[in-house]
Amino acid sequence: MSSSSSSPTLEEHLNRKTIVLGLQLWTVIGIAVGISIFSVLVVLAACISLRHRHQRHRSASKHRWSSTLPLTQIPTISKEIKEVTSNYLFEPSIDDINEHINESETAKIELGTGRSDSFRYMMADAAVHDITPPLAGLPEFSYLGWGHWFTLRDLELATNRFTKENIIGEGGYGIVYRGQLVNGEPVAVKKLLNNLGQAEKEFRVEVEAIGHVRHKNLVRLLGYCVEGTQRMLVYEYVNNGNLDQWLHGAMQHRGSLTWEARINILLGTAKALAYLHEAIEPKVVHRDIKSSNILIDDDFDAKVSDFGLAKLLGAGKSHVNTRVMGTFGYVAPEYANTGLLNEKSDVYSFGVVFLEAITGRDPVDYSRSPNEVNLVDWLKMMVANRRSEEVVDPTIEARPSTRELKKALLAALRCVDPDSNKRPCMGQVVRMLEPDGPNLHEDRRHRRHRAEMAGPEVQRENSDTDTSDNPDLKPIRSRNSRR
Template sequence: MCLTSRKKSRRARDKIPLTQIPTVSKEIKEVRVEQVSAEEFAPRDGILLTIHDKSSEKESDKVLVHLGMGKVKNGDNSSQSGSFHHLEKDGGGSQSGDDSGKVTVYKPSSSYPITAPSPLTGLPEFSHLGWGHWFTLRDLDLATNRFAKDNVLGEGGYGVVYRGQLINGTPVAVKKILNNLGQAEKEFRVEVEAIGHVRHKNLVRLLGYCIEGTHRMLVYEYVNNGNLEQWLHGAMRQHGYLTWEARVKVLLGTAKALAYLHEAIEPKVVHRDIKSSNILIDDEFNAKVSDFGLAKLLGAGKSHVTTRVMGTFGYVAPEYANTGLLNEKSDVYSFGVLLLEAITGRDPVDYGRPTHEVNLVDWLKMMVGSRRSEEVVDPNIEARPSTRALKRALLTALRCVDPDSEKRPKMSQVVRMLESEEYPIPREDRRHRRNQAGSMEIESQKEFSDTDRSDNPDSRSNSRGYQRT
């Protein structure tokens, strides 16, 4: 059989949209393209083709290609699923061995720089997108051991998250979208468009997705140091309690991620479900904001009225819960609750406490108004924060949970407040607040002393980020 091949210029290939999913029929069996030495080739089931580049007179430009149907056996008799590979000749025309006995070496083309290896390195190039990878259902079935219950990381209203490992050894978290609300595909598309091209060190990276039949799945980088909820209230407490410095680091990273989503990209992204269980923590105690299943894209300067309120009770802004009015200030409120949760170690809503302490925001406002702010700090923190550091965190949090959404700061302002060593409220804002009748003057509370106890050796940072119990 004779096969004629015509090369396309690189310029022509570059015109093909990277995000376009290859139109491959699901009925066609996948094949694996292998390149081997002409001398060492051992025929197996399949077709052997010899491709000769007519533009070159070199014998070395002949390529033997074996098309093996279905699965291929490795040397250790283990099965490896085949898939298409898009192969591109190495720019230097490098060769392996002698010209007469070896074929030309080819390298997969990739959108990732060689100096910064991608988690997708080693995966089939045929299914690379402009920002990630297009996975088949079989890829993810193998990665999660057929979605075994032992690999379940968590469950939510939008689906189940599984721990997995790709064929190149990369650990991943696979979010399997459940189609129980009739809107799974719509929400899936929204999520993919919202975060597919988003890159920030404090956002969990989306590596790719799978859309096959009724299946909708998202593949994220795997963050293996738990989440903020587990460190404050759950399983990670067996390792100890987060230090004050670690809590501030996690919250500052979260604030930077939200500032990026709200103000650095267009259209802006509103998360809509900021809570402690959605703040993952890596080995260096950096925050990784996750779960964009509730994300909503907004046009510049616009609010959005939703038909159903999405979010978690205790974190949802009052105007969003009452009217469905959604904008980035809804996330600011949720962040304020998150900051109070980290300061106090308390849940946003706890019905196990006395009536006046059930709601965290209401209780904390009462404590500050009663000049008892020193009592709100999580008693599990051994090295207590300085008065100035506590004052800065509380003032920032209370500004974020202001009932009037217009008075809440932007997330970029929140970042500056948390980073600043000075009083976190701008002078002009202070004058405006002093003129408001009946408003609670947080800054005038006498219990806040300007004495900074940062010299106290007990308050120095723990490099681990947590203290032993």
């Protein structure tokens, strides 16, 4: 075959002239590649410029916020707070804030008047009775509509730079530090974890929502900190330990809780949960009810803590994993198995705490024999074998009467029913825990008899199970006789 009949080489193709100004093909390809590279560089430069401009804008905005909040210092000699003046346009006073809170609570109580007498009583407990506001003496211009917006510097000074010696608790949500504000008020500061996905505006909206929740059996949220990636909550400090410490830990050296004190603590916890489930909208499911989250004040009243975290870190937030949140031994079976979460999940966890307070046992204890490891299963077995008297915590000196014990066990076992639909709501639990309150079987028989005698109109009236609370009845507050 002759060379004249062979196909053109690559060099000949590239040297061939094109219709573009008569330029050779390799020249056209080089120009096209150059133009493409230049276009990519222009786009990258524009993106970088826009990003730097956005960062400068955010930095300037952050500086404007922080410039209105001066750095506080802990006095070394005197605890007196000097008067601080400011040109800030909106300066709500402490009295204005308390008035707003009280108005909010009044509105909540009025909204509940269509419910049962028992429920109105529980809502009345939510009123604020603070004689001296815990934020008194702090610079007034730091108040931004609600509570106090603390700077990171404020909380570093209050906690001695978050020293390990001030850690009073750790959990899946964060680390809790003991601190003292410049006005001498002791506080608990919680540094939240898993918060990098929480935008500043979203965080503030959520915190302001839970900050307006008030109930005497809920630990009060005083303020918060939003600075950089830091997200912190500042709570009132409750210094008489928690139920777990009184039953199993550090507070046992001070004696054993009496039966009356335990029932009083459980009653306060039930009222707090009933308030979260039934008195506010949207309702709040705590998700982590356990004995260590039930703080105890000097009067041996319950203070449920971490209730705000359930809302703040609730389902649907981008930074929360899809795993089940809670503590092993307290989690409801349907929540652990399917992730289905509602207020009946809290009822189950409360029931475990109830049994824990009655027996003095941990919910799960692998040091015991196999049939006693799980508290709920063991107690059901003991009740089925008619050995109820043997389940009472042996450290209780004055044992409850048989009637009191059976009433308590009945209420607790209903709370831990495997079928969530059969568990009572917390309003019903409050009624059962009230002094001289009816037990569940008696209440059912009474309502069924009235319904049969009175017809459909009264049947509708009796469908509400919370109609006979007496607000004058108060639980007996009792300290151990050895103290």
